[in-house]
Amino acid sequence: MNSKSANVGIVIVSHSPLVAEGTADMVRQMVGDGVPLAWAGGNADGGLGTNAASILAAIERAWSDAGVAVFVDLGGAETNSEMAIEMLGQARSGRVVICNAPLVEGAVMAAAEASGGAALARVVATAEELSP
């Protein structure tokens, strides 16, 4: 539904749906509706965990032709995100990047950058500057 947005989209992936949704709330507070934004959290039973299907759906919701920056918490979140990105198909998978950045700070900083119309590489670099 956001596919017409010119701004890079942001996806937040956490093992905890509460963390994912809370982080998304903080991003929204920062940038309003200026960037396509979606979150995925929890396993298929609603418990703690991550799963590729819900991450894939989140990427679709936050899709932008300018690209999507994905923020993850622990290991499985990253592995499942990689899997979800592959499932997008080759035409789109190259426009999605998993950022090596802290979840909350990374997502907020990236969204601020994205809301100004920055390109995907710039959005990702801004977030990754936070990581030592």
Place this chain on the structure above:
Amino acid sequence: MPANAALIGGLIEACHQAIAANADHLSELDRAIGDGDHGTNMRRGFEAVYAERDRLAHLPLPKALEEIGLTLVMSIGGAAGPLYGTLLMEIGRQMAGDADFARVLERAIDAVARRGRAGAGDKTLLDVLYPVHAEVVRRAGLTGIADEAERAASLTFGMKAMRGRAGFLGERSIGHIDPGAKSCALLTAAICRFLEEQGPA
């Protein structure tokens, strides 16, 4: 029932049964060095596959394996979903173009290693997959492969975890069997047992 359907249906049933019977044990192993959900995640995955068994059994074997892999990815979650899913999807894809199972398995295991960014000795399911592959290469019998899988899983007891949640524990991960290695050994043994019962391939 056509032979292919009986084979696929039987393999699904054997794996589903192996996981259902051991899910609590797998979660217990995972509680020691991980987040404690490996058994429930695997059970959810194999229940999803089991629910689809009639449809899957009527596909050509490579396609069935690929779809089982996809179902596992979508339902197991955790790190195990992408790892087991990649293994099965890659076996299916490779099998479609290559009749040499040892080579098919080797490529699929390489894909799992890339997906998990892990190698031998990192205390993961790869520590079962590599020895199983070696047994397949030297044409060990089904019983030999199953025994080696179990032995290899028990050897993860002494390893230090380098990947996943267990990797955060460092030295404290030593002294526990890796749950992923254990589930991999259980599945390997279940598959070997089933194939043995089927008689000479």
